[in-house]
Amino acid sequence: MPSFIDIHCHLLPGLDDGPSGFETAASMLEMAAADGIAHIFTTPHFQPGGGAYSTNSKEKIISALSGFQSRVNTVVNLYYGADVRISYDITARIENGEAATLGGSEFFLLELTDHVLVPNVEGLVFNMRKRGFMPIITHPERYGYFLKDMAPLRLMRENGAMVQITALSVTGGFGRSARKRWRGRLEEGMVDFVATDAHNTKGRPPVLSAAYNEIKKEFGDKAAGKIFFENPHMILEKIASGPLKNNPS
Numbered sequence: 001m002p003s004f005i006d007i008h009c010h011l012l013p014g015l016d017d018g019p020s021g022f023e024t025a026a027s028m029l030e031m032a033a034a035d036g037i038a039h040i041f042t043t044p045h046f047q048p049g050g051g052a053y054s055t056n057s058k059e060k061i062i063s064a065l066s067g068f069q070s071r072v073n074t075v076v077n078l079y080y081g082a083d084v085r086i087s088y089d090i091t092a093r094i095e096n097g098e099a100a101t102l103g104g105s106e107f108f109l110l111e112l113t114d115h116v117l118v119p120n121v122e123g124l125v126f127n128m129r130k131r132g133f134m135p136i137i138t139h140p141e142r143y144g145y146f147l148k149d150m151a152p153l154r155l156m157r158e159n160g161a162m163v164q165i166t167a168l169s170v171t172g173g174f175g176r177s178a179r180k181r182w183r184g185r186l187e188e189g190m191v192d193f194v195a196t197d198a199h200n201t202k203g204r205p206p207v208l209s210a211a212y213n214e215i216k217k218e219f220g221d222k223a224a225g226k227i228f229f230e231n232p233h234m235i236l237e238k239i240a241s242g243p244l245k246n247n248p249s
């Protein structure tokens, strides 16, 4: 079996609600490596608008990752990224280099709002794609508004966005309704990635194997392979060969 690639992980200490110190982050890395994860995108929250995570610019994340890499001893390959919260001007913030994409590729994590979906996200997605960026909508299975109405997510996907669900949602760690929702989306072929969205070693750990095994069992090798290996590998290839190469590792 190939190694896992985790495209969404709050591994860097001290930047957001991930690990508060180096030791926990190092334990998370050990845990990930033991689970068969060979590549991790470190994706701290970036939430423009003046809040606590509004200063997590690409530059700051790259510098934090470089500092972390110089201290830690690991076989896991680390790449920078960000968990980018949606805002009306987010495309401009990506274009001007303030918000980090995944390793400098055109792929980036797009986190939606918690309680009410901002209007016309599908239009925003359309514009992002037109400008050459590929938004990956993170954990739609955890938003109540999609439980009521899945149409906006379908529209986003029709306009070219990809979709990432969280490993714990697959295995039931976020409750039965989240689990039911991911199953529905998977059956529709709407799930492109599963990532850990890990924040620590206990409640939100960096583990992919359990979700992989469950998807393989329920939906077969081909579906599991696309979600866990083929699609994430596409991002690594973009970093290795693309003109936007800017990976500090």
Ligand SMILES: [Fe+2]
Residues within 6 Å of the ligand: 008, 010, 083, 197
């Ligand atoms: Fe996240």
